[in-house]
Amino acid sequence: MLQSNILADLSPGHCIKDVAVNWHGTKMAVCANNSVIIWSMNSQQRWIKEDVGIELDKLKTVQRISWAHPEFGQVLAVSTLNEISIWEYRSSNGGGQWFNRTTPPISEPRHLVIKDVQFSPSYSGMGRSRALDLAYCTDSGQLKILRCKDARLLKDWETVKEFSQCKDAFTCLAWNVTSTCSMIAVGTSESSAKGTRGEVKLFQFEESKNEWVSGDIVAKTYNSQVHDVAFAPNPVRSFHTLAIAAAELQIIDFKVTDHLKVKLVNQDQNKIDHDQNRVEVWKLSWSSLGTTLCATGDDGLIRLWKNNNKWECTKTIKWNGMAVQLFIFKIIYYEKDSIILLICRLFCLKN
């Protein structure tokens, strides 16, 4: 039986907002409050905390972090509520240090909140340019793709494309770059008197026009906004797999046909075992070949999903051995620091 081991217990008042692991799985960045802590894996497969991390101004809170592909060096994008900064680790005399390379300009930073920021995954051997791209989305319905002009200096970033015509707030984004296509999925949140709903929008790179274009809506969520989206890493499957976290977990497969039209496939095989899918899902992460999905939700459990003609929960992990024999209530989590507890469903989880 494999045990979960606790790497660190930060002092109370520190809340881990995001965790990012680099492409090789050798470095991990953890952000809590105004600092980013870096961990690296040693040869015994253990995570060791590094001495130097990133420390922002006291009054800022790091919301999201993202590693660039290691071929660009150790580069992190760190976003606070209304600012993105690019950091690079450079070793120098007497040890290394993180340097703030630049802060790409954000239009109207006072009136929007940056919800998510992600570097594009860069793959070697791609026919396309191997540029360093960064996408971010905001709660005012803005998606912006930036490109680094000079990956050595990381100073200048130009806007490749900006989508800002959307009425709904964006909540999260996910890149999907394969050998044949590039796309970004964005989760939205739309609230009305009836409640909160969400959609997943697809933005695609149209190679013939050499331009990013706004695509279709691939999924909708009810009773909740979209909390997270994640594309399964795609080792040349003929379709793309996208997981959507909302009031419940959704997994869809789709193909992109001519003229960038989206066509859902394998709908029968993407049904999700209902017994385990009754809690709100917050965060998603796929295993390296896109075969296992890890989803965390309201009830303090980490669930691992695998497809066996339908999606089945193959494993649940109680984090930190915390009690599970509890009454699970529904929590609605608002990204900006707050949790709303909604009493609506009661059931006893027997483990």
Add this chain to the structure above:
Amino acid sequence: MADKWISDYSNFKWTNSDKNLFIVLNNNTFTLYSIPAQGQNSDLRKQDVELSESCGTLYQRAVFPCDSQHRKIYKNFVVHPSKIGEIVTSCQQKLYLIDIEKGESSDILNLSTDRRQAVKRINLLDWNKRCVDNVALSIDKFRTAKSIHIADINKGTVIQEFGSEGEGVQSMAWSPHHTDTLVAGTSKKRLEIFDMRGKSKDSGRRTNDIQEIDGACFSPKYEHILASHSDEYVKIWDSRFLKSASPVHSIKSPTPDIFKIEWSPTHPTRLSYITKGGKHIQIKDFPANTLEKTEGDQTEFTGVHDQEPQHKQKSAPEMFGSTISNFSWHPKVPNRILCCKKTNDDNGIPVYKLYDIALYEPIIAKFSPCDSLVWGCSGTLAHRSMDTQDISDTMKKRIFDGYGFDPSLNKKIVGPGSLYAFWSFYEGVVSHEKTHEDHDLRFKNGVHSLLDSVTHESRQEQMSARPSPIVYVSAVRSKCQEICRWPHCRPGRFDDGCDGIVKKLITSGEQDKAVAMMLFYRGIDAAITLLQNIINDSPLENNEKRILLLHALSGFNEQWIQNIRGLGKTVRNAYQRAMFTFLSTEPGREDAYREILYDRELLLEDRVGFACRFLSDARLLKFVGSQCSEEVAAGNIRAIVLTGLKYQLRELLQSYLDQTSDVQTVCLALTMAKKHEPAMDAIYDSDPRDFSTIVMENYLRYFDMRCMWIERALFQNDVRKLLKNKAKIEQHLYVICSCYKSISDRPSLMYNTSAKQSRAVNDRAPSSKETHDKRFCPSKYCKSPMLPRCALCMYHLGTTSRFQPSQAVEKRGSSERRQSAVPEETRAVISNPLKEWFVWCLACGHGGHSLHIQEWFAEHKLCPSPGCKCTCSLLDMSLPLDGVAR
């Protein structure tokens, strides 16, 4: 009592202990309840903490029946900061101390004794947490009285009065950090902090008029931080800068009428509040760094978060018609909330229920590329390696086992199953490569392609043995049977090899298939004989069913066929079932053997093999065609026998990949297909980007991601060898003397774009056979012929070896290297065969023998070249070159 009174549990408070006790004031009764610790008591199966005497959760109760004469109705109470069960409560003008455990009540104070004043009612109470004698109480707004009184409960007197005369108090709370500090929200829309030591009338610091303050409380951890609420706003203040009237944070609630706020006692940055009629408890985490202040830091808070637009709060969907009437954090257990929910029953009578809620922090979990899991939750970071049996782990294991371009080795590695059959086909392809096959009848073409492309007419023969069905024979069919590993006639020979194959099946444990095969080829009598032999040879316990089968087969005759028809379907074993079906079928019928052909429990190759023997030409072609498209779409990798290295192999591999993500097998299969059927990609790939190239890219990326660089290099060499790729290998680095002459031994590889350089090459190139002293520039006319020295030993580059030869490590061939790739430890032990290579720093241009350089930098940071300040070894540390992710 329950009939008369509505049990209202909304007035409850935790006692300050970790014993899970709380006190409820209900119908003038104080009751002390205990509930089990969360997650420990598995008996607690009820969905709510039902408060009744029968429930067993009752701990102690004190009943003080309603005294109608004095209208003694308790409205409010406070619990003792440490003693369990001791509370102070008020009724009109009187203050009582009640000990629930003892069931005692005593009067402490009576404000109405002073007859000169009008009747004053006590409204709010708060027990000083640091000085347990003092209880603060507020009284009704009155013209000539101060609203806040501090009572000493031991002496039973009011020791101090605060507030402006005629100014009421709407909320009041002691500071948990100071004995003498009290915060109050006054009716004049001010937040005031009083200090008991001040003794003066208006000793407090106060805000300017802001808004009605409905409640205020100090943070349990940060001494200067306090929260207040008013209507729809929650504001966080720094008590030292109240006058500036700019709160540290300001939150707008989605619904108006906040009526309670509470800091979490265990999570000091967490504040929660509820609104009247609200259905949620709203919980807000403030970043700790905005609440902390370093000492002596006198800059004022600017209220950074005010600049941002208020968060667009959404109304949550209405699920039940219930509202939350009260809540309270457990004083010791993190994230535990007791909350009271009010619903109306069918008659419109409110029903109150208490709920014990566990609140989970959101967990941020991420898969690392090595498929271990890391997650952060609140302040905790955890890690767990997984045994998910994931394909990526399988791929890694296979790589180290030597999974590659040898189908028979691959077969062993994957073990029994459909991949075994897959690699068996490839094994056949490789072995047939050497034999001279008829051009049209190639093994690698696969059944479908063979039948489809070769026009033929099969001979019909009647099988000599019982039950004497008609069999079809042709060269094409024979090839197909060979592909399916079924008995077939070789050209020029009439022995179909059935006995050999049957023997092989028996040794590999497939007795039932062997018997069936015997039946199909040699008739029922031979099958019965074989069955008898099997029964005799194998242990008893496996035999029961076979003996029954033997009995059944022995009775074969016309009548038997009539009896058995239809019953054959009920046999569980697929091969036995096939035998019964076969025996009871009328061979002449159009859909004869249908049950066997479409029986999914039979292996695909067996069904095809059967079809090749017993189906007519037209039916066979139709059957194979339909099976091929069906199995290819389903991604059944066994369909390789149908597709061969032709037609639909790409489709088959694609759908197999869709199902399994096994990019490794697909990559190997495609590369081998390319070798054995070079035309395949050119003909069948319509994509602009070649499928096999994309697969190869992805497989190589897998190596890179897992930092298996050595294995990737070996694999790429194997690919090159397999495909006999003769393309020129690009040279990556060039070392040129200052005379533009390449130092390398192979001047032909010299980078020669500039005219000057090419001239240099052409003029001065010595013949490649000429052995020159490597210490010198190959050019005869070079002015500085000596090449650079090692910065440490000062010998020139190219000086012949002065080191002891290492243990023949340099001589290792690639095949040995492959094995050495398995144990990682041994690799580290191998002494460095590159110790005499010249290495240099790109930044400062100094270098030397790699061994010397390594030894130097083990202890030094600066470049060994005298006077050079370069920190060569620290320059490129960011890459994970040691392959730790393996």
